[in-house]
Amino acid sequence: MSAIDMRPLDQEELFAVDDIVARNNRSPGGLIPVLQQVQTALGYLPGQALRRIAASLNMPEANVLGVATFYTQFSLTPKGEHIIRVCKGTACHVGGADRVSEKVQDTLGVNVGGTTADGKFTVTEVACLGCCSLAPVLMIDDEVHGRLQNTDKVPGILKTY
Numbered sequence: 001m002s003a004i005d006m007r008p009l010d011q012e013e014l015f016a017v018d019d020i021v022a023r024n025n026r027s028p029g030g031l032i033p034v035l036q037q038v039q040t041a042l043g044y045l046p047g048q049a050l051r052r053i054a055a056s057l058n059m060p061e062a063n064v065l066g067v068a069t070f071y072t073q074f075s076l077t078p079k080g081e082h083i084i085r086v087c088k089g090t091a092c093h094v095g096g097a098d099r100v101s102e103k104v105q106d107t108l109g110v111n112v113g114g115t116t117a118d119g120k121f122t123v124t125e126v127a128c129l130g131c132c133s134l135a136p137v138l139m140i141d142d143e144v145h146g147r148l149q150n151t152d153k154v155p156g157i158l159k160t161y
Contacts, residue, residue, distance in 0.1 A: 009042075020034055028059050044079060047076070078115065078119070083140070085129060087135070093136075103151035111123070140157070
């Protein structure tokens with residue numbers, strides 16, 4: 001499980017959280033949409049936002065945290081400006097996904113799940129990107145980069161971001 005970012009929210013961020021909860025009728029049944037919208041607004045789900053959501057929905061903090069940690073779409077820590085997704089599906093695995101992932105990590109100096117010190121990249125591995133004919137692939141934001149059997153291409157791809 002990810003560590004929870006405990007930085008205090010500023011007034012603008014607090015207002016955004018309160019506004020999102022209010023727009024969702026302060027309904028506990030609307031927890032997932034509230035979390036999705038708060039994450040979109042703030043970039044992730046800081047601890048103070050989770051506590052505020054729980055109080056506003058009259059729910060135990062543990063329930064809110066349980067939902068936020070159960071679904072992989074939610075992040076409790078800030079993400080980088082660019083999200084790198086290395087495909088680990090069957091075709092990519094056979095084609096060398098592990099080497100691609102290692103090259104990305106070595107080039108950026110960050111492990112899977114981590115964000116570079118400059119906040120530029122977050123590296124993740126995913127089950128499948130659905131680009132099997134291009135295996136092995138990685139996706140940066142919404143752009144797919146395929147046929148990466150030769151991992152020497154990876155640093156050049158990263159430099160374009």
